[in-house]
Amino acid sequence: MKDYIVLDLEWNQSAGGKDEAVEHLPFEIIEIGAVKLNEAMEEVGEFKRLIRPRIYPELHEKILEVTHMDEKTLIQEGRNFEEAVKDFLTWCGEEAVFCTWGSMDLTELQRNMAYYGILNPFPKPFLYYDVQKLYSLLYGDGKDRQSLDIAVLEQQVMEDRPFHRALDDAHYTGRILYKMDFMKVREYWSTDYYRLPENKDEEVYLVFPGYSKYISRPFETKQDAIGDKTVTDLICCKCNRMLRKKIRWFSVNQKFYTALGCCPEHGHVKGKIRMRRCDDGRVYVVKTMRLVGEEEIPEIYEKKEETRKKRVEKTRVRKINKKKGDSPLS
Structure with a gap:
């Protein structure tokens, strides 16, 4: 017992x-x-x-x-x-x-x-x-x-x-x-993150009703983490099928990344990557993959477009500031 x-x-x-x-x-x-x-x-x-x-x-x-x-x-x-x-x-x-x-x-x-x-x-x-x-x-x-x-x-x-x-x-x-x-609710376990996977073989993949969770090993930087294929793979949380992305990973604040894929059997799957810091300063990833209905998809497209506009504006401001810095009168 x-x-x-x-x-x-x-x-x-x-x-x-x-x-x-x-x-x-x-x-x-x-x-x-x-x-x-x-x-x-x-x-x-x-x-x-x-x-x-x-x-x-x-x-x-x-x-x-x-x-x-x-x-x-x-x-x-x-x-x-x-x-x-x-x-x-x-x-x-x-x-x-x-x-x-x-x-x-x-x-x-x-x-x-x-x-x-x-x-x-x-x-x-x-x-x-x-x-x-x-x-x-x-x-x-x-x-x-x-x-x-x-x-x-x-x-x-x-x-x-x-x-x-x-x-x-x-x-x-x-x-x-x-x-x-x-x-x-007994299937909805939580995972403590104090001791993380030490290598790729120890990385965690858990399946819950309606969603799945992946916990990575630590990476030296965020760029190293987001550059890892396992981190960015989008997988159906029902049948474990590798999905083609309808919306590739994008981020508003460099802490959360979102993507959208479609399983031919189970429908749309939303991926969410959360970047978290270890005590030693390294970075690890908690990725969730969740089934979503048609009503949630427009919101994902809107967030992606919002991110694109912010990126364009940031680039525009950077070019203006660079021109000001290059000006002989500055």
Whole structure:
């Protein structure tokens, strides 16, 4: 039987701002909270540890405001992170399926583990359930993300316990999982991006109802990434057929690229490439390929035309400025 581990973390950050932050560790975990659910999404256990801050011993004012923690309690009752995370992983067991509200907790857990030299036990790719995303798929448009407190009110699972403490938020997230029709959305896994594919053989291709996702290895530059054939291939998310592009890849802001292809069996497929930065400054790609209806196609053509006009205008301005610079009167 699977155990679903609903995890929530509280963390601190540099009270002196980014200039005084430790490189590659912007957030130091100060509390781990989790509940264990069985396959019926019933709560069968809980875990809580306060962690003594060592990297950022002074609590940031925003953390004090939101969590109402105090430094004295953390120092007196908190454990070392190494001890706390070891206890947590043992409590989780080997068959754990992780669930979080949002996409940051598992990344920050691994980042803190790496800082302390703790062996990362999680698989690659690391799949988990983002309950916030699942909630949007069931009760929203699948894009907008609702805050936990609003979801709790909407589902009428409010209890006499606060928000913004790790165990309490984990408990509320578990209650949302119990209330929702999980079977309708259980195929919509999320992928944690902290540990990326190290080479081409490890690159990830996942298939979901209606769309697919590709996660690349890191590239030195954006140009290297967009020049890779696997990155720019457009594939049908239903039959895995290589598609001829009706609209070639274009970008408005150099972070997102869009293309359109047509599968003779399943119809139009929209490709979207998102460029993301690794901690070491390199670039990796998350590409989604999604079936789209006829009503969405004009919007893609409009965006491409908008991009073309901006490019033409940018070229025109550059030529004017160059002429001004070449003028003997300038």
